[in-house]
Amino acid sequence: MTYYLDFEKPIQELEIKIEELKKLSDGSDIDLTQEIKRLNKKLKELKTEVFSNLTPWQKTQIARHPERPYTLDYIPIIFEDFIELHGDRRFGDDPAVIAGIGKIDGDPYALVGHQKGRTIKERIYRNFGQAHPEGYRKALRVMKLAEKFSIPVITMIDTPGAFPGIGAEERGQAEAIANNLMEMSLLKIPLIGFVIGEGGSGGALALSVCDKIFMLEHAIYSVISPEGCAAILWKKNSDVGVEDYMRAAEELKLTAQDLKKFGIIDDIISEPLGGAHREPQEVGKRIKAKIVSVATELIKIPPDELIKKRYEKFRKIGNFWGSSNRRK
Structure with a gap:
């Protein structure tokens, strides 16, 4: 139904x-x-x-749609012979992050991606896609393994954010995310990222330092959720409501269309009419086609130049107005 x-x-x-x-x-x-x-x-x-x-708030709702395809839904469409790898070799395994090696048209690729879970039981098991430090360390372990064998890495981003619980903080959540940002920026292999649903805060960024980053048409990508933003900015004596969430979603500029305009992402992958959940097979094929075409070009770039281009890509993001060049 x-x-x-x-x-x-x-x-x-x-x-x-x-x-x-x-x-x-x-x-x-x-x-x-x-x-x-x-x-x-x-x-x-x-x-x-x-x-x-669609308004930004409506796009947020589609990005969170309970039937929207997740990483595990796309794997059999995109990959052949996929083997999932578990554990960070330090603490344990985090089911909120899927990591492994597979083939696309016979060529090897590594994959790391968030997994929210479909049923209530699975959502609890996957922690609603909110990764712990061991999830990000597992992701980095697999990316390092891919670098050892010169295999391109695909990331699939779909999380409300990293898990903010006490245990996660005690095990170094901030350090794990920061370490991923640093290490990914220096990997000598192609990194291709896809925001397939909800790209929230540092939890998303920890898998997003890529040579190319793409978003599905109705995905979102932001520093904070509309609800969190509204609570921080506008909560007074009473609770914030839907109108505040709508306003926050508008102000955050979190849609694929806004982010393409700002140069945060490289391109948008169109979705079937009604959203990705209407035709997941078709969306998976579109993601696969994008992977193959982009990887073919990135593989040709020497590792040192690839790192340099990645550095320049992120240095260009955003604007700064100093005292002598202040916005009028």
Whole structure:
């Protein structure tokens, strides 16, 4: 059964009506072909209108959609012979991060990515995609292994943020993230990142120091969630509400379209009408095609030049206005 977001209610009503007409026409003498065809055309037009005018808050809801494909959903579509690797060799294994080696069209690649979990039991097991320090250390261990054998690394980012619990802090959460940022910036292999859902805070950044970073059309990528931003900026005597979240999402400029304009990401991968959860196979094929085309170019670049280009890429992000060049 398809899960519909609030702004998709008109689409839901029309799809239910079409299904009812199909059931009515099956095994009966009533020919409803033309009416079904007319409603399908109307449905497509409605979807186009709705998904062409999404607000940042609505895109946030799609990025968090419970049926949205996760890293484990994309692996069988993109990779052959994928072998998952576990543990950070220091503390333990973190199910919130998937890491391993596989092949794409016969060529070896390493993969690290967040995994939120589908069912309630799995979400608890995966900690809702919020990684502990051992998750980021596991990711770095696999990236270092990939460097040893000159294998490109693919990262898939989909997390509300790194886990802020006491245990995680005691085991060095901040250090683990900071170490990933430093080590990834110096890896002598191609790094290709994909924000497939929710890219939140340092938890996302720890897998995002890549030569090329891409976002799915309805993914989000920001320093903080809209809810967290609203609570910090506008919470007074009463709790913040949906209107505050909408305002925060707008101000954060967290959509793929905004981030492409700012030069934070390199490109946007389009999603099927209605979102990636409508046609995960198609989205997986689009990600795979992007991996192959980009990796083919990055592999040709000598390691030292690759690191230099990566450094320059991140140095160009953002603007600074000094005392002699202050924004008017």
